[in-house]
Amino acid sequence: MAVTVSFERYARGTDNVREACIVTKYQNLCMRSLAPFSNSAGRSPGKWTRAGVSVTIGEAKNVQAYLSSFKRREHLRGRNKVALLDCIETFADAIDDLHRSLNVLRRLSRSTFGTQMGDLNTWLSSALTNEYTCLDGFQVKSDKKIKSLQNKVRKVYYVTSNTLALVNKHATTGLGSIFDP
Secondary structure (H helix, E strand, O other): HHHHHHHHHHHHHHHHHHHHHHOOHHHHHHHHHHHHHHHHHHOHHHHHHHHHHHHHHHHHHHHHHHHHHHHHOOOOHHHHHHHHHHHHHHHHHHHHHHHHHHHHHHOOOOOOHHHHHHHHHHHHHHHHHHHHHHHHHOOOOHHHHHHHHHHHHHHHHHHHHHHHHHHHHHHHOOHHOOOOO
């Protein structure tokens, strides 16, 4: 009996994450990155949005650490060196934008919901722009290390894009989704 209950709970959680991620462009990535929140977020757009921003912050911080390590390990020259320094700066800006987003989500209110959703949209869009900017400027050619760096940045870009879609879904569900269970 306990196995059945456990399986049903897991299946319900899988349905929850699938339903939340249906609005995202990178659905498989969304489901993988948000799967740990399947049961706790349930069917709440607000909880999925908070989970998405939290996951995005974690992913962005991991890439920021990787970029700093890459800078110490690799001795780039010319255009790639400038691109890496720009990338490190734009990622710091993106992480600031993501933290601003999370702070807004922690203080949602009925009276300012529309403005707050607009702010979230602005800051997540800014984070996306900063992440995309990080991809620009590298002279790739056949450098596997640069391509690997770009792939890590691209993944964070995709996760952020998914989070923006979750925010937009939350905004369209309206005021009732703020204080949902």
